[in-house]
Amino acid sequence: MHITVRNAKNRNLTTLLKTATLSYANMLMSTQMIKNLSIKIIIHNSLKDGYAFCSPEDYSGKLRNFEIDLRKMRTNQMLRLLAHEMVHVKQFAKDELKAKYFKGGYKTIWHGEVCDIDSYWDQPWEIEAFTLEEELLCYFKKECQY
Numbered sequence: 001m002h003i004t005v006r007n008a009k010n011r012n013l014t015t016l017l018k019t020a021t022l023s024y025a026n027m028l029m030s031t032q033m034i035k036n037l038s039i040k041i042i043i044h045n046s047l048k049d050g051y052a053f054c055s056p057e058d059y060s061g062k063l064r065n066f067e068i069d070l071r072k073m074r075t076n077q078m079l080r081l082l083a084h085e086m087v088h089v090k091q092f093a094k095d096e097l098k099a100k101y102f103k104g105g106y107k108t109i110w111h112g113e114v115c116d117i118d119s120y121w122d123q124p125w126e127i128e129a130f131t132l133e134e135e136l137l138c139y140f141k142k143e144c145q146y
Contacts, residue, residue, distance in 0.1 A: 001025060001034050007043040013075065016146070017041055020079050023140045024086035028132075033093055038065045041082070047071045052081040054088035059099060063092045079146075083136035087129035097125050 003021050008014040021041065025034045040057075047053070047069060057065040068085045070078055091097035098109040108115050110124050117123050140146065 001036075002038040003041070004039075005041045005043070007072075009043075009072075016075065017078070017082060019144060020082055020140050021086065023143060024083050024136045025089070027136055027139060028086060028090040029093060036064050037089070037093065039089065040065075040067045042067065042069050043072050043078075044069055045072050052085050054085040054092075056092050063095075066092065079140065080133055080137050083133040083140070084129045086136065087132050088125065091125050091128070 001022060003018045005014045005017050008017065021039055022034075025037065029037075051071045051073070053069045055067055056063040057067055066089050068082065068089070070081050070085075072078075073081070088097065096111055099106045100109050101107075102114075108123075108125075115124065120126060
């Protein structure tokens, strides 16, 4: 896996985010899938609509290149947000979550079915990400003695 971190306040944070990214990936995906991923993490002083986002860099073909935007916060909170967004990386990489163009615009596809749930909290991909983020973070902290 190729991981880059931009706008981190120091090398320690860069190393920590890279280590956490790899740890989360190892819990979520196969070794074969992980070795073909490229993840760019960008830290922002603020984000217009929220705290973090994950998006494929290109929606055509197999999704293997991702950008994760994180809002600058306390380190522990950034690690939690990163865990959440890595669940979305897994969802995209395994084709569980897709954005597909239909007449009139893009639709979200969840496990092969069009999903028109508007409420953020009721979207199944968000439910999964919120469910797994704590487990991923706890495992990482234990594994790395952070």
